[in-house]
Amino acid sequence: EAQVTQNPRYLITVTGKKLTVTCSQNMNHEYMSWYRQDPGLGLRQIYYSMNVEVTDKGDVPEGYKVSRKEKRNFPLILESPSPNQTSLYFCASSPGLAGRYYNEQFFGPGTRLTVL
Amino acid sequence: GENVEQHPSTLSVQEGDSAVIKCTYSDSASNYFPWYKQELGKGPQLIIDIRSNVGEKKDQRIAVTLNKTAKHFSLHITETQPEDSAVYFCAASWATGRRALTFGSGTRLQVQP
Numbered sequence: 371e372a373q374v375t376q377n378p379r380y381l382i383t384v385t386g387k388k389l390t391v392t393c394s395q396n397m398n399h400e401y402m403s404w405y406r407q408d409p410g411l412g413l414r415q416i417y418y419s420m421n422v423e424v425t426d427k428g429d430v431p432e433g434y435k436v437s438r439k440e441k442r443n444f445p446l447i448l449e450s451p452s453p454n455q456t457s458l459y460f461c462a463s464s465p466g467l468a469g470r471y472y473n474e475q476f477f478g479p480g481t482r483l484t485v486l
Numbered sequence: 487g488e489n490v491e492q493h494p495s496t497l498s499v500q501e502g503d504s505a506v507i508k509c510t511y512s513d514s515a516s517n518y519f520p521w522y523k524q525e526l527g528k529g530p531q532l533i534i535d536i537r538s539n540v541g542e543k544k545d546q547r548i549a550v551t552l553n554k555t556a557k558h559f560s561l562h563i564t565e566t567q568p569e570d571s572a573v574y575f576c577a578a579s580w581a582t583g584r585r586a587l588t589f590g591s592g593t594r595l596q597v598q599p
Contacts, residue, residue: 405587411591412490412492412575412589412592413575413589418586429487460529460530474535475520475532475587477530477531478529479529480527480529
């Protein structure tokens with residue numbers, strides 16, 4: 371089944387304790403992205419990757435890191451989490467550009483993170 | 487950057503009625519406008535999208551219209567059913583570069599049986 375998977379689905383941690391949220395897609399997509407969802411704000415892009423070893427900042431990158439060593443994986447790293455990073459996080463992937471348009475972004479099931 | 491406003495934030499309709507959700511965007515360079523449905527505990531799922539060279543698109547009970555001059559687009563759901571109850575997000579983007587989807591703040595649709 372074509373899908374984007376995230377782990378863990380739920381995580382409660384404390385301020386300053388490094389954590390990693392994994393994201394994996396089995397659709398051979400070139401493009402991957404992380405979003406955070408907060409009430410009343412919709413989803414906002416944190417980081418994105420156009421392909422292996424190519425990553426760049428989105429709208430709200432502060433406090434986050436990413437890496438793209440393999441095409442299928444795009445982990446999100448919080449080196450020193452703070453309470454304002456409590457949120458619902460979504461990973462998404464998309465095929466490469468097709469002509470002048472890009473294609474649908476497929477979202478994972480989400481990771482609910484609480485930082486105490 | 488792009489800014490997308492979505493209205494209403496909540497919408498309650500009777501089963502069988504129509505529902506309309508409206509969005510406006512700020513960046514005239516945006517050329518891709520998807521709509522996502524998010525059910526409880528799940529990630530957003532694309533239900534329909536429209537590109538800037540098209541004014542209207544329909545898929546069974548759902549349709550989207552785009553007015554590029556006014557920079558607004560709308561989602562129309564006809565003959566609503568209880569399973570249409572969910573949070574709906576509009577988004578806007580452009581085809582090149584980081585392809586970030588700028589989302590509206592969401593509309594919680596409740597279809598009363």
